[in-house]
Amino acid sequence: MSFGKLKSARKGKEIHSFVKPESVSGFSDTMKADTSPGPLPSQSPMQINAAAPKNSHDTMVTDEQAVVQHSPLSQASEEQAPPRTQEHQSPTNPTPVKTRESTNSVNLHGCHTDLPSFLEIRESSRHGRGLYAKTALSAGEIILSIIPHVFVLSTPNLEYYCSACAAPAATAGLKRCPKCKTVRYCNSDCQNRDWAWHRRECNALQKWAASAPSSDVAIPGEPVRCLGRIMWGSQKEGLDSVWAQEIRMMHSNRNSLQPSAFGSHTHLAHSVVRYLGVSSPQELEPYGLKSAGDLVDLISRFTTNTFTLTTPALTPIGICVSPTVALANHSCDPNAALVFPRADGGSRVKEPLLSLVALRNVAPGKEIRISYVDTTLPNRLRQNELKEVYSFSCQCKLCCRTTAADPREALWCPKSCGGICPYPTEESGDRATHCVKCNAQVGDVGAVLDALRVGQEALDKASSLQSKDRVKARQLTTNITPILTSAGVTPSSHPLLALTRLHKELLIDSLSSSSPTQETLDEAVRTAARYTAGLQALLPKGHPVRAVALGELGKLLAVDEPAPTSASDYAGAEKFPPSGPPRLKLAYESFVKAHEELLIGFGKKSGGGLLGAEIREAIMRLEKELGIWTTGIRNVLEDTLVSAQRVGPPSQ
Numbered sequence: 001m002s003f004g005k006l007k008s009a010r011k012g013k014e015i016h017s018f019v020k021p022e023s024v025s026g027f028s029d030t031m032k033a034d035t036s037p038g039p040l041p042s043q044s045p046m047q048i049n050a051a052a053p054k055n056s057h058d059t060m061v062t063d064e065q066a067v068v069q070h071s072p073l074s075q076a077s078e079e080q081a082p083p084r085t086q087e088h089q090s091p092t093n094p095t096p097v098k099t100r101e102s103t104n105s106v107n108l109h110g111c112h113t114d115l116p117s118f119l120e121i122r123e124s125s126r127h128g129r130g131l132y133a134k135t136a137l138s139a140g141e142i143i144l145s146i147i148p149h150v151f152v153l154s155t156p157n158l159e160y161y162c163s164a165c166a167a168p169a170a171t172a173g174l175k176r177c178p179k180c181k182t183v184r185y186c187n188s189d190c191q192n193r194d195w196a197w198h199r200r201e202c203n204a205l206q207k208w209a210a211s212a213p214s215s216d217v218a219i220p221g222e223p224v225r226c227l228g229r230i231m232w233g234s235q236k237e238g239l240d241s242v243w244a245q246e247i248r249m250m251h252s253n254r255n256s257l258q259p260s261a262f263g264s265h266t267h268l269a270h271s272v273v274r275y276l277g278v279s280s281p282q283e284l285e286p287y288g289l290k291s292a293g294d295l296v297d298l299i300s301r302f303t304t305n306t307f308t309l310t311t312p313a314l315t316p317i318g319i320c321v322s323p324t325v326a327l328a329n330h331s332c333d334p335n336a337a338l339v340f341p342r343a344d345g346g347s348r349v350k351e352p353l354l355s356l357v358a359l360r361n362v363a364p365g366k367e368i369r370i371s372y373v374d375t376t377l378p379n380r381l382r383q384n385e386l387k388e389v390y391s392f393s394c395q396c397k398l399c400c401r402t403t404a405a406d407p408r409e410a411l412w413c414p415k416s417c418g419g420i421c422p423y424p425t426e427e428s429g430d431r432a433t434h435c436v437k438c439n440a441q442v443g444d445v446g447a448v449l450d451a452l453r454v455g456q457e458a459l460d461k462a463s464s465l466q467s468k469d470r471v472k473a474r475q476l477t478t479n480i481t482p483i484l485t486s487a488g489v490t491p492s493s494h495p496l497l498a499l500t501r502l503h504k505e506l507l508i509d510s511l512s513s514s515s516p517t518q519e520t521l522d523e524a525v526r527t528a529a530r531y532t533a534g535l536q537a538l539l540p541k542g543h544p545v546r547a548v549a550l551g552e553l554g555k556l557l558a559v560d561e562p563a564p565t566s567a568s569d570y571a572g573a574e575k576f577p578p579s580g581p582p583r584l585k586l587a588y589e590s591f592v593k594a595h596e597e598l599l600i601g602f603g604k605k606s607g608g609g610l611l612g613a614e615i616r617e618a619i620m621r622l623e624k625e626l627g628i629w630t631t632g633i634r635n636v637l638e639d640t641l642v643s644a645q646r647v648g649p650p651s652q
């Protein structure tokens with residue numbers, strides 16, 4: 001059977017579904033209206049005494065400050081309940097300090113009744129309230145499944161996703177609200193279900209559009225629309241309802257707001273007032289706000305507790321607020337993640353369902369932590385964002401690590417011993433850097449620093465061009481990658497990893513929009529493989545971002561090759577990616593690994609979510625296809641042997 005026939009038996013290209021940067025649902029960039037959510041702006045720890053009265057009884061000690069000498073690559077298979085006293089080091093002070101942190105249980109005042117019996121909320125002086133396991137949890141266990149109090153789609157996605165259930169548009173398209181012409185729904189069921197929420201929003205959207213100075217600002221950004229839904233929701237549910245109380249009880253950082261966030265908070269407050277059509281502070285009363293100060297406080301609670309709404313493949317599509325899930329504190333080495341698996345493809349009523357999934361085994365008494373920021377970023381960038389947006393300095397074990405090199409900022413050993421060298425720093429007088437394994441010294445430190453500077457500039461520029469001028473953005477990512485790799489930067493390091501991801505997205509985008517050439521397809525596969533390798537050095541097995549990247553690599557490898565290399569080259573082990581059956585075999589292996597990891601990152605019970613189901617199907621298709629290949633090749637070999645025997649040895 002010819003290669004062409006076998007290939008055409010496969011389902012077509014499956015590259016359309018992954019386009020944007022994936023992100024586990026961390027907390028989101030609520031202040032950047034109309035952009036894809038990323039990191040968030042500021043807030044401050046205001047003690048929410050109503051939410052966390054200090055009347056509690058039992059006291060226990062939590063982990064957190066943990067451990068020095070931690071390699072991000074080594075993940076304990078089970079986290080132990082923390083000892084009563086621990087040593088930790090602060091990033092600035094390498095001397096271990098004895099710390100002891102106690103937690104108190106929290107009176108919930110009838111709120112958070114959706115909390116399962118194996119979880120509890122406790123409060124510590126350092127982190128406020130947090131979620132704690134009462135019993136052992138295993139990796140891949142869905143800890144919580146909750147429909148957020150509110151969600152809104154980011155403006156560009158209003159056209160492509162249902163505003164009631166967040167499902168993507170089916171082939172028949174979505175039905176647009178005839179009045180505001182802004183939100184869209186799968187069908188009238190979704191529209192009817194959302195009407196109680198959309199009724200007031202619909203009028204506000206119409207008024208906003210009518211007074212907008214230009215068409216590109218005719219729809220308010222998602223933070224404004226989300227706050228609108230929160231305020232109307234409090235009215236709809238009743239100011240004394242559990243729903244409204246849970247919103248009020250969310251943590252606020254108003255008192256420690258970073259000065260850089262003042263402007264964006266003020267701007268958001270003005271926009272909300274305009275959106276709601278409020279003309280005096282008294283008119284805020286129906287929403288349970290007694291003054292402009294209360295509005296500022298609501299905005300702070302909103303920015304601190306909002307997180308990204310994503311597709312089952314982690315594409316950010318909006319923002320949402322769930323006060324129960326927002327009780328989870330942060331760690332850069334989290335033991336849980338937030339995802340939207342959409343496991344039950346059919347039921348729109350219970351979507352978007354937010355799942356908190358254990359990424360590793362969690363011992364009883366241990367705190368459940370998620371990450372608010374991208375943990376592939378170096379310490380400095382993570383800390384900046386946490387300070388700026390959430391008003392705290394992280395002291396998790398990754399941030400307090402003292403090992404000599406972080407794989408997020410590393411060069412390969414100049415003597416290729418397999419070890420890595422920490423990045424040289426601009427600041428230090430002695431800029432020399434050595435391999436942590438063989439102590440070889442990096443020669444031209446100046447050239448490395450130049451490459452890193454140029455790499456960061458290119459990343460910033462290409463990211464901003466990504467939606468406006470993809471060709472230019474791709475030129476930048478294409479040109480800068482070899483500069484960083486030839487400077488010795490490892491695939492897991494910043495900014496190379498981020499550039500690789502962006503390059504992969506731009507390539508996938510070009511494959512989706514035109515008939516792919518073999519060259520572009522192969523480049524996309526190589527880039528996806530480099531990206532996956534980079535992630536594997538940083539994220540634990542089963543991390544959703546890593547699982548999705550593996551699935552994406554499998555999908556790219558499984559795309560029909562426009563111009564496969566001839567059969568005689570199939571065995572060419574040097575060539576990556578290979579062509580024909582070896583390529584399919586690689587696709588199969590990537591899918592199998594992806595599936596295994598999706599079962600952790602998106603929950604075993606959900607079968608790894610919608611993506612897990614898709615990949616399971618792809619595995620079955622490929623098993624069939626590879627089976628055909630194996631049989632086909634065996635038949636050809638047998639035929640050749642038989643005919644050779646019939647003919648007899650060639651005469652001398």
Ligand SMILES: C[S@@+](CC[C@H](N)C(=O)[O-])C[C@H]1O[C@@H](n2cnc3c(N)ncnc32)[C@H](O)[C@@H]1O
Nearest residue numbers: 045127128129251304326327328329330390392
């Ligand atoms: C989404 S809330 C988390 C729940 C919050 N602790 C509460 O009491 O409601 C985020 C806020 O919790 C605090 N927080 C979360 N993780 C922390 C950490 N690792 N260290 C210190 N504070 C943390 C910060 O004040 C942050 O702005």
